[in-house]
Amino acid sequence: MDLPALNAFLIDNKYPAFRARQITKNYYSGRYISFDQMTDLPKVLRDQLIANFDLLSVTPIQTYDSLHTQKTVLQLVDGLKIETVLMDYDGWLTACISSQVGCALGCTFCATGKMGLKRNLTTSEIIDQIIYWNTKLYPKYIGRVVFMGMGEPFMNWDNVFAAIKHINDKDGLNIGQRKISISTAGLADKIIDFANLNTQINLAVSLHSADQISRAQLMPIARKFDLETLKKACEIYTRKTNRQLFFEYALIRDKNDTQSHLNDIIEFMGNNRLFFLNIIPLNPIPNGLPPSNQQTLSLWEQQLSRHHVNFSFRRTFGQNIAAACGQLATTN
Numbered sequence: 001m002d003l004p005a006l007n008a009f010l011i012d013n014k015y016p017a018f019r020a021r022q023i024t025k026n027y028y029s030g031r032y033i034s035f036d037q038m039t040d041l042p043k044v045l046r047d048q049l050i051a052n053f054d055l056l057s058v059t060p061i062q063t064y065d066s067l068h069t070q071k072t073v074l075q076l077v078d079g080l081k082i083e084t085v086l087m088d089y090d091g092w093l094t095a096c097i098s099s100q101v102g103c104a105l106g107c108t109f110c111a112t113g114k115m116g117l118k119r120n121l122t123t124s125e126i127i128d129q130i131i132y133w134n135t136k137l138y139p140k141y142i143g144r145v146v147f148m149g150m151g152e153p154f155m156n157w158d159n160v161f162a163a164i165k166h167i168n169d170k171d172g173l174n175i176g177q178r179k180i181s182i183s184t185a186g187l188a189d190k191i192i193d194f195a196n197l198n199t200q201i202n203l204a205v206s207l208h209s210a211d212q213i214s215r216a217q218l219m220p221i222a223r224k225f226d227l228e229t230l231k232k233a234c235e236i237y238t239r240k241t242n243r244q245l246f247f248e249y250a251l252i253r254d255k256n257d258t259q260s261h262l263n264d265i266i267e268f269m270g271n272n273r274l275f276f277l278n279i280i281p282l283n284p285i286p287n288g289l290p291p292s293n294q295q296t297l298s299l300w301e302q303q304l305s306r307h308h309v310n311f312s313f314r315r316t317f318g319q320n321i322a323a324a325c326g327q328l329a330t331t332n
């Protein structure tokens with residue numbers, strides 16, 4: 001919901017200040033899907049709110065269910081669509097949310113990248129993805145948020161961090177900073193800016209290769225920020241924040257999973273105890289690149305262990321409903 005517009009409306013219509021607090025609290029509670037259900041408000045005010053505001057700036061169009069995962073296509077006020085994912089495992093309800101409609105960065109393994117960028121999401125559209133899930137889950141609620149849906153969060157910096165302020169605020173969604181994660185394709189300058197914010201928010205970097213040539217083939221952004229520049233920024237981040245930094249690596253057959261790629265990643269991880277590598281099997285997309293085979297996964301596991309790299313093989317859910325990393329896309 002557009003809270004600044006709501007506040008202005010209430011002031012213009014001479015409502016007492018506590019009404020704004022009351023409506024804001026109701027909105028963040030995830031308990032209501034329409035103003036009409038807010039029976040703690042006078043009927044005349046409820047009618048005015050219905051006439052002038054959308055409680056949520058996103059409207060569910062379609063939901064897909066899978067083991068531990070649900071995906072919903074949400075329509076925005078201008079008719080564009082985004083996807084948002086709920087993950088329910090390890091005792092946590094996690095929302096994987098989008099920050100843009102589409103994405104400009106065009107990673108070759110990613111369905112969102114194939115859409116191009118339509119526009120940035122507004123602060124409300126980012127927050128409302130979480131509130132949408134809370135309305136479905138009530139009285140349970142989202143405990144963790146990951147910016148790993150559609151888009152590059154650092155390319156929508158102002159709206160993403162304005163949204164995070166409300167997601168984290170105790171009078172907002174009250175989700176601790178350590179329960180929020182941002183994933184970037186590797187915008188080195190923004191990684192340094194992010195380090196300077198001095199937050200407790202987790203950072204993940206989509207690496208996908210520690211060899212400049214193959215990384216640039218998979219992720220065109222690597223031509224702007226080469227591996228050396230990216231690694232320097234990551235080292236500045238860990239030095240400044242003393243926080244772990246997660247590198248995402250989707251294993252793609254013959255593109256980034258050979259012995260030489262394995263040697264490169266072992267060298268890249270070096271002895272930085274705050275670098276952590278998440279290996280994920282590539283999630284297939286239509287006409288997309290092929291994932292690595294099981295034999296390769298086992299070989300990587302053995303060699304990474306032998307070289308004492310901090311790593312894990314991440315489980316992945318939701319592939320069958322195209323809700324896993326890199327699979328989100330809408331036809332707008």
Ligand code: SF4
Pocket residue numbers: 103104105106107110111112113114149150151152184185206326
């Ligand atoms: S992987 Fe992320 S940065 Fe790359 S195209 Fe997809 S959404 Fe954009």
